[in-house]
Amino acid sequence: MTEDIMKLSSLELDALKEVGNVGAGNAATALSQIINRKIDMTVPQVAILPLGEVPDVVGGPEIMVAGVFLRVFGPAPSSILFLLPRDSAFLLVDMLMGRERGLTDHLDSMDESALLEIGNILAGAYLNALSFFTKFTLLPSIPALAIDMAGAILSVILSQLGQMGDHALVIETEFSTEGDGGVKGHFFLIPDPGSLGTILAAIGVKE
Amino acid sequence: MAELIKVGMADYKVGRDPASLISYGLGSCVGIAVFDPVTKVGGLAHIMLPDSNQARSTDNPAKFADTCLPLMLDDLLKMGAVKSRLLAKIAGGAQMFTFANATDIMRVGERNSEAVRMMLKKLDLRLIAEDCGGNYGRTVELKLDNGVFRVKTIDKGEKEL
Numbered sequence: 001m002t003e004d005i006m007k008l009s010s011l012e013l014d015a016l017k018e019v020g021n022v023g024a025g026n027a028a029t030a031l032s033q034i035i036n037r038k039i040d041m042t043v044p045q046v047a048i049l050p051l052g053e054v055p056d057v058v059g060g061p062e063i064m065v066a067g068v069f070l071r072v073f074g075p076a077p078s079s080i081l082f083l084l085p086r087d088s089a090f091l092l093v094d095m096l097m098g099r100e101r102g103l104t105d106h107l108d109s110m111d112e113s114a115l116l117e118i119g120n121i122l123a124g125a126y127l128n129a130l131s132f133f134t135k136f137t138l139l140p141s142i143p144a145l146a147i148d149m150a151g152a153i154l155s156v157i158l159s160q161l162g163q164m165g166d167h168a169l170v171i172e173t174e175f176s177t178e179g180d181g182g183v184k185g186h187f188f189l190i191p192d193p194g195s196l197g198t199i200l201a202a203i204g205v206k207e
Numbered sequence: 208m209a210e211l212i213k214v215g216m217a218d219y220k221v222g223r224d225p226a227s228l229i230s231y232g233l234g235s236c237v238g239i240a241v242f243d244p245v246t247k248v249g250g251l252a253h254i255m256l257p258d259s260n261q262a263r264s265t266d267n268p269a270k271f272a273d274t275c276l277p278l279m280l281d282d283l284l285k286m287g288a289v290k291s292r293l294l295a296k297i298a299g300g301a302q303m304f305t306f307a308n309a310t311d312i313m314r315v316g317e318r319n320s321e322a323v324r325m326m327l328k329k330l331d332l333r334l335i336a337e338d339c340g341g342n343y344g345r346t347v348e349l350k351l352d353n354g355v356f357r358v359k360t361i362d363k364g365e366k367e368l
Binding site: 051052053055060061062064069144145146147148149150151152153154155156158159160162163164165166193 | 215216217218231232233234235236255256261262263264266267270301303304305315319342343344345346361
């Protein structure tokens with residue numbers, strides 16, 4: 001099933017936003033428990049963007065970020081991307097490893113495993129919400145990590161969407177820990193082109 | 208300062224000396240620089256996918272290696288470039304994430320570079336330098352005063368092709 005994402009109704013977009021809200025809420029709660037800090041998150045944005053403009057969401061294609069990427073398997077294949085500015089990733093590793101703040105300036109293999117595991121947990125929490133709404137069994141792949149320019153990391157997902165069209169539907173939630181200079185990041189759920197209709201039909205809002 | 212022309216993802220731009228053409232954060236995408244050293248006219252493309260024939264949507268020909276290059280070549284010739292003098296340099300085509308069972312989706316970078324090389328050959332354009340592959344992103348800049356193609360990375364330094 002292929003659908004024209006430019007023609008989604010406001011009801012359909014709102015439903016996707018709600019899925020994003022609960023999904024990112026679950027993920028933020030999980031993260032908050034792991035690092036023992038309160039996490040603030042914004043209302044999710046459901047944006048339909050020209051492919052080339054997606055990197056602007058996180059501050060431009062050359063911004064240095066850490067990205068944990070997972071594929072979602074099941075009736076509605078999707079991609080999940082958990083993106084943090086590089087400094088935030090280092091700070092998160094400080095918290096996870098119980099190090100003094102600001103001590104991490106590169107990631108060793110243990111740090112990388114910790115970030116991957118965080119990605120695993122967050123994706124699981126996010127997918128729980130999506131499974132709840134759709135009644136689908138959705139399974140995440142093993143996560144993969146890259147620390148690089150945002151444009152380069154996003155290109156992996158965007159090129160996939162590019163097979164089908166020139167726009168991406170992105171369910172994006174920004175989160176941050178309390179206080180200045182905390183950990184900031186973005187959750188992205190990017191349904192594969194055919195998956196959007198499947199999700200909307202399962203939620204019962206497909207028009 | 209010379210004008211800096213930005214080339215977005217799935218786009219191409221042409222220009223002439225003293226401008227520079229720049230494209231930020233290439234991952235699996237490939238940057239294709241084509242330059243005429245005499246007229247100092249050049250173009251930079253940032254393609255996302257190898258082949259328009261396998262895609263559902265072909266509204267934007269600049270997205271694909273096979274449809275972007277002929278368009279850019281046409282524009283360069285219109286600006287006074289001479290085909291036999293044109294020199295091509297390419298960079299990008301990385302595999303950003305490694306999975307145990309890498310599917311075709313994950314190998315898009317490699318397929319992109321292959322498609323670009325093939326298309327350059329088909330159009331009879333000389334490929335004189337390349338920096339493709341790896342698992343890291345690149346920012347590329349084509350300087351139209353001298354044809355230098357600068358490739359910047361985060362951890363692997365900077366090089367000039």
